[in-house]
């Protein structure tokens with residue numbers, strides 16, 4: 001079980017590994033993050049499987065052309081729909097070898113739904129995702145109309161390709177898989193999962209280096225530490241992201257002690 005940002009409980013349909021593939025011109029960018037740290041360790045333990053697809057492998061000519069000039073003129077190039085369609089068929093075949101559950105195709109694009117922790121949580125509960133990374137001016141609309149189930153944006157800015165966006169999305173959902181984090185509580189207490197931003201963290205060093213750490217964190221009273229952290233999270237969220245605080249209140253995620261603390265700040 002894991003909490004999503006709205007506070008509702010979600011559970012993976014199966015304990016079978018999540019299967020993720022990426023269709024891209026530079027899949028090595030996604031592969032790099034899929035091979036290190038939490039995502040890499042989770043993959044080694046078969047909590048999730050990853051398969052990159054190099055779009056050029058699905059070109060129709062020996063020069064491996066995957067882009068064409070935009071119909072109607074204008075700057076840049078557009079990824080052609082036929083190689084993308086062939087790559088998608090190959091990715092779907094790989095997913096079908098992993099399990100017999102449905103596969104969704106997600107395009108990374110600035111015009112997509114804004115990605116957030118709640119979407120990450122819902123994606124982590126399904127089985128098969130194909131992420132399609134655009135480049136240049138973007139992707140032929142005929143491919144989008146015929147093959148894409150969902151479109152995601154990582155924010156209101158433009159980056160050069162969808163690979164980094166895919167890596168961000170994949171990282172966010174893999175760390176929510178049961179067992180992916182060393183401490184299973186970590187994803188529950190992180191920013192957004194509680195509806196609030198995270199509290200400030202301090203690293204213990206040596207006695208002299210710990211002098212500036214708030215004394216409550218060194219006192220060993222776990223109830224007091226929990227309260228201090230909760231209050232800090234409330235204060236930070238109120239100061240930096242009042243919209244999140246309002247949402248948390250609306251979703252009933254704050255109790256009387258939280259409200260009392262917030263009232264004391266005003």
Ligand code: SAM
Nearest residue numbers: 108109134135137138153154158159161162165
């Ligand atoms: N012409 C496009 C536009 O104005 O919306 C921008 C294309 S961008 C240079 C190339 C690719 O980067 C896109 O097809 C998309 O895959 C990816 N991309 C850029 N910004 C993104 C964002 N904010 N979220 C997700 N993907 C993004």
